[in-house]
Amino acid sequence: MRIIQIFAFVAALCVSTLVRAQDESQAVNRSQYASREIAPDPSVNNCTNQPHSLAQMKGNLYRWVGGPGGGYTGFVLTSPEGALVVDAGGTCNARWLLDEIKTQLKVPVKYVILSHAHFDHIGGAQVFQQAGATVISQKNALEPIIGDKLPTAVPDRVFENQMKLTFGGENAILYYVGPSHSNSMTLVYFPTYKALQCVDVCEAGRALPFNDFPDFYYEGFIATLDWVIKQDVDTINTGHGMGTKEDQQVARDYMINLHDQVLALVRKGEEWDHLYRDVKFTDEQKKYPNYDANHILNILGMYRYVSEHHRGVW
Numbered sequence: 001m002r003i004i005q006i007f008a009f010v011a012a013l014c015v016s017t018l019v020r021a022q023d024e025s026q027a028v029n030r031s032q033y034a035s036r037e038i039a040p041d042p043s044v045n046n047c048t049n050q051p052h053s054l055a056q057m058k059g060n061l062y063r064w065v066g067g068p069g070g071g072y073t074g075f076v077l078t079s080p081e082g083a084l085v086v087d088a089g090g091t092c093n094a095r096w097l098l099d100e101i102k103t104q105l106k107v108p109v110k111y112v113i114l115s116h117a118h119f120d121h122i123g124g125a126q127v128f129q130q131a132g133a134t135v136i137s138q139k140n141a142l143e144p145i146i147g148d149k150l151p152t153a154v155p156d157r158v159f160e161n162q163m164k165l166t167f168g169g170e171n172a173i174l175y176y177v178g179p180s181h182s183n184s185m186t187l188v189y190f191p192t193y194k195a196l197q198c199v200d201v202c203e204a205g206r207a208l209p210f211n212d213f214p215d216f217y218y219e220g221f222i223a224t225l226d227w228v229i230k231q232d233v234d235t236i237n238t239g240h241g242m243g244t245k246e247d248q249q250v251a252r253d254y255m256i257n258l259h260d261q262v263l264a265l266v267r268k269g270e271e272w273d274h275l276y277r278d279v280k281f282t283d284e285q286k287k288y289p290n291y292d293a294n295h296i297l298n299i300l301g302m303y304r305y306v307s308e309h310h311r312g313v314w
């Protein structure tokens, strides 16, 4: 009898943990931010040179392309109950996308997922919120949105590790793996379509990561790419283009190799002036379209990270 009771208790504990793991989201008391200071919105005035489209990928999964220069993208999952949109791409883009979903898909926007708290991807989310959408982010996004006075929506709900959304016969699962590019990166998985939104950590094709790794956490970046590579996914939206799992394996190997090279050079006592000339790139990497723009900046970002996480003999 005792054993049965213990078993029942453990089973109940497992079920409750499972339920919590499915949706551990919390409502944000937005009223406390009602009079928050908001920085001027740079994405509201210049709507020219924003070529845009909303195109079907597979079944109810679509993807928007737009934002400045048409350089931004996010998935849209539609259903009879409304659409889920990943990111907003600025206020001009959000206004266009809200109308486009209404006319093309004939549904309202039900959910907007903020991939991470960087303005260039999430600016404009207030357009959807004002039209009735629920805005969701990882909980760490709240602080920079408020603290940096970002002109976007304050999320309605935040989650910690995982959140499942089921609506109109469709599913999306939000995951937080760890700090990577920002400490609020949400990976949005669409299991029915084997599709994943992985913004600014994943690469679209063979390319070097952006610039000097702004808002960068090395260990979590690698852990996030390792997590992506393990998922049952064949389409990855990077927020700027489309990539494959193979692209992420290449990106991961590059990042580790760069880290190991820079660390070895720092340990040799090399200062920046020599160090950046001594990092080796493969012939293949030298042919990447963004090699010229990014390779020195990538070394700089890694040099900064390694220097801050290295002590030596003292």
Ligand SMILES: [Zn+2]
Pocket (backbone or CB within 6 Å): 116, 118, 181, 200
């Ligand atoms: Zn970013």
